[in-house]
Amino acid sequence: MGISASIWGGAVCFAEAFQRPPHYNAFGGFWDKDHHVWAVTQFTEVVDFTISQMNLHPANSRPDTIPVPAVWWDDVTLWPPTIRYLPEGRLKLELPRDEAEDLETFRHRVDRVFDDVLAQLDREDVPETPLLSGPESMNRLYKIGEPWVVGTLRYQEERGAMTKSCG
Numbered sequence: 001m002g003i004s005a006s007i008w009g010g011a012v013c014f015a016e017a018f019q020r021p022p023h024y025n026a027f028g029g030f031w032d033k034d035h036h037v038w039a040v041t042q043f044t045e046v047v048d049f050t051i052s053q054m055n056l057h058p059a060n061s062r063p064d065t066i067p068v069p070a071v072w073w074d075d076v077t078l079w080p081p082t083i084r085y086l087p088e089g090r091l092k093l094e095l096p097r098d099e100a101e102d103l104e105t106f107r108h109r110v111d112r113v114f115d116d117v118l119a120q121l122d123r124e125d126v127p128e129t130p131l132l133s134g135p136e137s138m139n140r141l142y143k144i145g146e147p148w149v150v151g152t153l154r155y156q157e158e159r160g161a162m163t164k165s166c167g
Helices: 050-056 096-122 135-143 147-159
Strands: 006-017 023-031 037-040 046-049 069-074 083-090
Touching: 006 050, 006 147, 023 050, 023 147, 037 050, 083 096, 135 147
Parallel strands: none
Antiparallel strands: 006 023, 006 037, 006 083, 037 046, 046 069
8 A cells, every 4th residue: 555564562451341231341362372563554543453352362251352453543533432552662573584475476466366356446345433533433434323432432531431440
């Protein structure tokens, strides 16, 4: 996409929202032995699409956990208390030569497929998916009733802060 980024690792915690009562009151994520990986762009934006799959993790606290929207957050000084990234540092991928060559071959194939898909895709074919990009996006998603945003922000409003901490 023409944007450079570095890969970071560490702990991440997101407030959880649930479909059945109690609808909130927990943090989920990856800490201690379970680490998480995300990207930081050249503009210091945090990009984390895989967090939207956190509800599928085998150690998830409940089967009715509402998925967290994907993240492409533009101003990391404006995190809400429902989201916490605790970086441990940049990650550097060091592979043996043959595996590095396999990865490069795979990257080229992915690039070709991606270009082919983009060339054939109509805007109408792209599903609307929620994306957390900053406080404005959280407000917009709250207004349209996005379940994770509504659940976690309502809890925050009712209690003033999250009661269970990350890790």
